[in-house]
Amino acid sequence: xxxxxxxxxxxxxxxxxxxxxxxxxxxxxxxxxxxxxxxxxxxxxxxxxxxxxxxxxxxxxxxxxxxxxxxxxxxxxxxxxxxxxxxxxxxxxxxxxxxxxxxxxxxxxxxxxxxxxxxxxxxxxxxxxxxxxxxxxxxxxxxxxxxxxxxxxxxxxxxxxxxx
Numbered sequence: 001x002x003x004x005x006x007x008x009x010x011x012x013x014x015x016x017x018x019x020x021x022x023x024x025x026x027x028x029x030x031x032x033x034x035x036x037x038x039x040x041x042x043x044x045x046x047x048x049x050x051x052x053x054x055x056x057x058x059x060x061x062x063x064x065x066x067x068x069x070x071x072x073x074x075x076x077x078x079x080x081x082x083x084x085x086x087x088x089x090x091x092x093x094x095x096x097x098x099x100x101x102x103x104x105x106x107x108x109x110x111x112x113x114x115x116x117x118x119x120x121x122x123x124x125x126x127x128x129x130x131x132x133x134x135x136x137x138x139x140x141x142x143x144x145x146x147x148x149x150x151x152x153x154x155x156x157x158x159x160x161x162x163x164x
Contacts, residue, residue: 023067025060027053036077036101044139048078051140059151068109069155075103079127079142099125100142108155120154122146 029049032038039045052073060069079100100123107117127142138144 023060023063023065023069025057026068026070027056028070028072030072030074032073032076034075036075038076038078048140052076052143055140055144055147059147059155062151062156063108064110066110067115070107070109072105073102074105075101076143077101078140079124099123099127100146102143102146106155116155118154120150122150124149 032049039048056069056071063069077100080098102122103120104122105117105119108115124142124146127146
């Protein structure tokens, strides 16, 4: 699993170095084999890691140039429950009792100095009744919305106040 984590970090760094001048984002999945609820199928699992890493990169692009955002994802419990494997992929069923949860630690650095850091346990117990931000075919739509809200409420306000 270390190779998977290293590959995602390297991929993210290469994508950032390919031409943008935005903040650097480093995502580390801490013991992903112990995550509470994550796809069991290897292909689905790798796709979920890629999608989460890509989403963190998109969020990090909102930070000022020269900053580094490090995120250690400590646990993931996806919305819904994975059902039995059908044909090519596993199906997830959603009930209001299986809300998404992500535990993470983050640190933002600028010029080698820590600007902000913290831990968060993100939950969205009303995920099934809220308005949609991502299309229904996005397997991580509930988790992405939850991460968007956390980032906008916790990370960006500190950046705005640090620039004043």
